[in-house]
Amino acid sequence: MKMKHQQTLIQRLLSPHQFPGGVHPPQHKAESTNVGSVKAKIPARLILPLHQHIGEPAEPIVAIGDKVLKGQRIAKADGYVSAAIHAPSSGTISEISNCPIPHPSGMNAPCIVIETDGEDKWGELNPTQDWKKLDASALRNIIRDAGIVGLGGAGFPSFIKLNPGANKSIDTLILNGVECEPYITCDDIIMRERSGEIMLGITIMRHALNAKECIITVEENKPDAFNAMTIMAKETSDVKVVKVPTIYPHGSEKQLIQALTGKEVPANGLATQIGVVCHNVATAAAVYRAVYQGEPLISRYVTITGSGVAEPRNIRALIGTPMAELIKQCDGNPASLSRVIMGGPMMGYAMQTGQVPVIKTTNCIIACTEEDVVSEPTVMPCIRCGACAEVCPISLLPQQLYWHSKSRDYDKAQEFNLFDCIECGCCSYVCPSQIPLVQYYRHAKGEIWADEREKAHADIARDRHEFRQARIEREEAEKAERHRKKKAALAAAKKKTTEATSDDNKTLIDDAVAKAKAKQLQQGPAADNITNDKIETGDR
Numbered sequence: 001m002k003m004k005h006q007q008t009l010i011q012r013l014l015s016p017h018q019f020p021g022g023v024h025p026p027q028h029k030a031e032s033t034n035v036g037s038v039k040a041k042i043p044a045r046l047i048l049p050l051h052q053h054i055g056e057p058a059e060p061i062v063a064i065g066d067k068v069l070k071g072q073r074i075a076k077a078d079g080y081v082s083a084a085i086h087a088p089s090s091g092t093i094s095e096i097s098n099c100p101i102p103h104p105s106g107m108n109a110p111c112i113v114i115e116t117d118g119e120d121k122w123g124e125l126n127p128t129q130d131w132k133k134l135d136a137s138a139l140r141n142i143i144r145d146a147g148i149v150g151l152g153g154a155g156f157p158s159f160i161k162l163n164p165g166a167n168k169s170i171d172t173l174i175l176n177g178v179e180c181e182p183y184i185t186c187d188d189i190i191m192r193e194r195s196g197e198i199m200l201g202i203t204i205m206r207h208a209l210n211a212k213e214c215i216i217t218v219e220e221n222k223p224d225a226f227n228a229m230t231i232m233a234k235e236t237s238d239v240k241v242v243k244v245p246t247i248y249p250h251g252s253e254k255q256l257i258q259a260l261t262g263k264e265v266p267a268n269g270l271a272t273q274i275g276v277v278c279h280n281v282a283t284a285a286a287v288y289r290a291v292y293q294g295e296p297l298i299s300r301y302v303t304i305t306g307s308g309v310a311e312p313r314n315i316r317a318l319i320g321t322p323m324a325e326l327i328k329q330c331d332g333n334p335a336s337l338s339r340v341i342m343g344g345p346m347m348g349y350a351m352q353t354g355q356v357p358v359i360k361t362t363n364c365i366i367a368c369t370e371e372d373v374v375s376e377p378t379v380m381p382c383i384r385c386g387a388c389a390e391v392c393p394i395s396l397l398p399q400q401l402y403w404h405s406k407s408r409d410y411d412k413a414q415e416f417n418l419f420d421c422i423e424c425g426c427c428s429y430v431c432p433s434q435i436p437l438v439q440y441y442r443h444a445k446g447e448i449w450a451d452e453r454e455k456a457h458a459d460i461a462r463d464r465h466e467f468r469q470a471r472i473e474r475e476e477a478e479k480a481e482r483h484r485k486k487k488a489a490l491a492a493a494k495k496k497t498t499e500a501t502s503d504d505n506k507t508l509i510d511d512a513v514a515k516a517k518a519k520q521l522q523q524g525p526a527a528d529n530i531t532n533d534k535i536e537t538g539d540r
């Protein structure tokens with residue numbers, strides 16, 4: 001079985017595009033890759049949402065008015081699937097309140113706000129140069145404490161993905177440098193500029209996972225990044241750098257794993273179930289910084305692009321920097337933009353305001369002017385052309401999903417594997433009727449989750465009610481039993497007392513008789529006669 005897998009892997013590496021469907025949208029990558037990255041200015045205010053990752057929001061451990069140093073932990077992970085948050089620069093905590101966050105709904109959510117002091121003064125760092133002496137658990141703790149989450153966009157806490165479980169062995173660690181969505185180039189640039197850091201991060205990850213082999217994947221439209229990683233990989237054994245065809249959505253984790261290994265991640269399952277772990281290349285660089293330098297995740301590469309900026313490029317921005325500040329630093333005017341999109345044009349979403357901050361998962365900001373934004377398309381009826389099914393990388397039936405989602409027949413939508421949809425947008429992209437298919441799927445998923453949450457709450461309430469009823473009944477039964485026992489004990493005691501009393505009386509009588517007899521014996525027969533006479537006399 002293992003041998004078969006290895007042969008398949010080599011064959012796949014020679015011809016890696018093995019997933020169905022996919023599309024070729026215009027790339028728009030060259031605009032932001034002509035120049036290297038620059039470090040962003042420190043903004044006056046850093047806005048740090050407590051929920052920047054998959055899982056539970058972090059819990060603040062600072063108060064308004066506290067002075068904080070760069071790298072200081074200001075919110076702790078709340079639960080296993082959560083991530084700590086650190087101060088990206090030194091300053092004073094000025095607010096802990098609801099602020100606009102990057103979210104499709106434009107919602108506000110709890111944030112910690114730091115008024116920066118411009119000194120950018122680091123707190124104490126604890127680098128671990130001799131990390132090879134540490135076991136996997138200790139390494140995961142360092143990565144967890146550094147607040148590292150997947151930087152490719154998903155935001156899953158990275159230490160969890162480095163913990164496949166006690167009895168699971170990992171064959172392959174995949175480093176995802178595919179970056180297939182148009183406009184986004186931050187992984188391309190970080191691979192060119194930080195290939196050494198990425199490689200050291202990979203070495204740490206492999207140590208933690210005990211992975212047998214490692215594959216770094218780069219889309220073929222990034223030759224410089226491919227060369228940089230290839231040069232670095234030569235220094236390390238068992239690391240292959242693989243070029244994959246430029247096709248969207250090649251960078252999606254499940255598609256990449258299928259293309260490289262020939263294995264399919266089970267529906268609703270995890271890649272670790274098939275012996276594979278996949279991390280983003282920028283995450284590997286963050287792991288290096290956390291372990292070698294003791295630095296938590298406080299900044300990241302962000303692509304600032306779109307026709308709304310005169311100098312599109314990649315910026316190394318502090319987490320919490322308002323997006324409008326970065327647009328200005330790329331010679332854009334936030335006030336004149338018609339839209340700001342976080343992420344790419346396929347899976348990204350529009351911000352309600354440019355004041356929302358960069359978060360750990362912000363890989364790209366597209367500043368759009370009127371010329372980028374096509375007027376709202378006229379949605380036409382579905383013509384059953386089947387184009388959507390042809391491009392679906394999961395081999396779903398998007399048209400059926402659309403019908404059932406639209407008619408709110410969510411059971412049917414789930415029968416057609418709604419939750420396997422990765423929301424890549426390929427179906428919407430090719431639909432000649434301009435139907436916003438993904439919006440229907442997202443809405444349907446949201447409704448199902450809301451129903452499930454409501455049902456879960458109702459189940460909890462019902463369980464509580466039943467538990468309370470059972471407790472009341474149990475307490476009443478116990479009370480009745482206590483009462484019965486008490487009554488029985490009283491009755492027994494009474495009986496005993498009665499018996500004791502009659503016994504005592506009998507004893508007294510017996511004693512009296514015995515005493516009388518003893519007295520008679522002492523007085524002799526005459527006395528007896530006298531007594532008898534007296535008695536006889538008296539009786540008369």
Ligand code: SF4
Binds near residue numbers: 382383386388389432
């Ligand atoms: S691509 Fe659009 S029009 Fe064609 S079948 Fe799919 S939903 Fe219908």
Ligand code: SF4
Binds near residue numbers: 427
């Ligand atoms: S959005 Fe979903 S249904 Fe549409 S192509 Fe992607 S995976 Fe398939």
